[in-house]
Amino acid sequence: MLGNEGNDEQRARLVHLAILAVVQSVMATELVFLVAKQQWIHVFLVTGIMLTMAFPVVLKGRFPVQIPSEIQILAIVFGFATLFLGEVRDYYERFWWWDLTLHATAGLLLGLQGFMTVYILNEDCHVDLHMRPAFLAIFAFCFSQAIGAIWEIFEFTMDQVFGLTMQKPMLGDPSGLTDTMWDLIVNAIGALVISVAGWRYLSRARSSYLGDWVRRFIARNPQFFGD
Incomplete structure (x- = not known):
């Protein structure tokens, strides 16, 4: 093995x-x-x-x-x-769908980052912290959404200060609000996928790509997971 x-x-x-x-x-x-x-x-x-x-x-x-x-x-x-x-x-x-696809992917990656971060803290032999699988999943989801919201604030700031169009007109809405909301929605979908996968892995020990990555992460970073 x-x-x-x-x-x-x-x-x-x-x-x-x-x-x-x-x-x-x-x-x-x-x-x-x-x-x-x-x-x-x-x-x-x-x-x-x-x-x-x-x-x-x-x-x-x-x-x-x-x-x-x-x-x-x-x-x-x-x-x-x-x-x-x-x-x-x-x-x-x-390509009108390029931005939405990347925001969904960002939700996956940020959710994975949030999950791995809190998983390390939960399993680190040097940290006295014990969290339930459901909390880890919720944290991963919230972490991804928080970063996604900060990015939308950044886009708004760049548009207001430098006159850019990072928040683009969408579905007849020239204000960029519809674009922002769809960005957050698809980010949430990506984050939810990772959160559910993480919860299933931790609570039911199901085989998954996420589980494989967790095992490889532990194998490559044994300093965090000693007895």
């Missing part, structure tokens, strides 16, 4: 590095054209994305917490779709 998990993790690492290499190559190629066109805002944005994605690999040994490769893959794909395809390649304007 341990051997199979080790092989799965090794394959996941190779896939992670392959996806990162492809994504970085695409953005590096785009960066050349952006420099030639003197689109400096996008040059700065793409450079920042590339550096941010490279940091976890370059500084891997310096992080106290080792994140499973599958989660890192999701983060890379999400960042690429949100910032590069969405902002630089204008997918938000070209």
Whole structure:
């Protein structure tokens, strides 16, 4: 069993590095054209994305917490779709469903982050904290929704201060309110999926991808889960 998990993790690492290499190559190629066109805002944005994605690999040994490769893959794909395809390649304007899809994905990722954070605290041998599965699920959901709400506040602030249109007209509503509410709704749906999956895993010990990630996280971070 341990051997199979080790092989799965090794394959996941190779896939992670392959996806990162492809994504970085695409953005590096785009960066050349952006420099030639003197689109400096996008040059700065793409450079920042590339550096941010490279940091976890370059500084891997310096992080106290080792994140499973599958989660890192999701983060890379999400960042690429949100910032590069969405902002630089204008997918938000070209595809009406792009923003909603990414907000649903954000709900999943943020719910996963919230679940893993409180799970670590709950299982950490150095922290005297014992929470029921239902509370962990509720926390994961609320964590995701809170971050989603903060992001909507950020969009509103950017629109008001800099005259941007991050909150876009939708379904005949030019104010952006409908866009904001649908963003929060699909974020909640994504968060709910993770919360229910986490609750089922903890309370009923059901097999799931979430359970596999939890086990791999424990295996890679034994310092938090000693006797």
